[in-house]
Amino acid sequence: MPKAYVFTRFGGPETETLVDQDRPSPGPGQLLVAVRAAGVNPVDYKQRNGYARPGQTARELPAVFGNEAAGVVEEIGEGVTGFAxxxxxxxxxxxxxYAEYTLLPVAVTAHKPEAISFTDAAALPVAGATAYDGIRQLDLPAGSTLLVTGVGGGVGVAATQIARAFGVKVIGTASAGKKDFVESLGAVHVPSGPDFVAGVRAAAPDGVDAVYDLIGGEVLEAAAELLTDRSKLITAGGKDIVGRLGGAPVARARNAAILDEVAHLVADGKLNPLVTQTFPLSRAGEALRLVEDGHARGKIVIDVAG
Structure with a gap:
């Protein structure tokens, strides 16, 4: 039977296990896909903890991990056009x-360009698309300066490169150990920590024009003080407080057109998802721990096809 990595109840890593499951059948508007690769994101462990997006309920248990997948279409549901x-x-x-087979709704599914790998494609539906949505939302002219907090993860890596492709200067906060990594993206590195605001002011004496926050909490509150125009404050990490600071959450488009655009940035060499480590499905827990513990650089992907 096909295998999948699931959580059996809400809680910590002790709820996770690799199981056999029936191969799913596609419903109307869905594709059955043999998964080649699956991206790992913070939202994955947050859902295990009981998190649900606004307007949604928590996952039905047992629940398969993972919000990004790339693979090959095995079967097509009723009413599907444009896919074979x-x-x-x-x-x-x-x-x-995180499964050998999954269902993809055509509304948020795109064709993988031949020029990019399944591994890179699996890094795009959450991290790459979130980055793209945020940069488009800020709509900064070339020559502007953008601060990205928590630049070292999957969204930060993509947001930095996309902003740079649009002619925007990027300052990124990350641990001191990620300095070379951040600078390799074309960003100015500022060490994270209590004094990061002073570091940003030193790096950008004329100020920053926008903030793309990926941390939330006290970091978001401190970063907001760097802006005179709070409409240029967006976050994927502090949605609970950003409104009172005058900013907004990243407005997610969640459609196939955005996935197409991001994939073509990769194919054109303007965006490298920077997949730094891959793990087989049998070691999915290790992959998730790297992201959950904050030790990941770039993007972590599960190589399901192995």
Whole structure:
């Protein structure tokens, strides 16, 4: 039977296990996909902890981990057009991507360009698309200066490169150990920590024009003080407090058109998802721990096809 990595109840890593499960059948508007690779994101362990997006309920248990997947179409559901069996695709799965088979809704599924790998494609539906949505939301002219807090993770890596492709200067906060990594993205590194605001002011004596926050909490509150125009404050990490600071959450488009655009940035060499480590499905827990413990650099992907 096909294997999947699941959480059996809400809680910590002790709830996780690798199981056998029936191969799912696609419903209307869905594709059954043989998964080649699945991206790992913070939202994955947050859902295990009981998190649900606004307007949604917590996952039904047992639940398969994963919100990004890339693979090959095995079967097509009723009413689906534009896709055929054998197509290479990537998108946001209905019921989890850490599995040998998953279902992708065509509304958030795109064809994988031949020029990019399944591994890179699996890094795009959450991290790459979130980065792209945020940079488009800020709509900064070339020559502007953008601060990205928590630049070392998957979203930060993508946001930095996309902003740079649009001619925007980027300052990124990350631990001192990630300095070379951050600078390799074309960003100015500022060490994270209590004094990061002073570091940003030193790096940008004329100020910053926008903040793309990926941390939330006290970091978001401190970063907000760097802006005179709070409409240029967006966050993917502090949605609970950003409104009172005058900013807004990243407005997610969540559609296939955005996935197409991000994939073509990769194919054109303007965006490198920077997948720094891959793990087989049997070691999915190790991959998730790296992200959950904050030790990941770039993007972590599960190589399901192995």
């Amino acid at each position: 069996v054998g197509d290479a695709v990537f998108g946001n799965p209905v019921g989890g991507g």
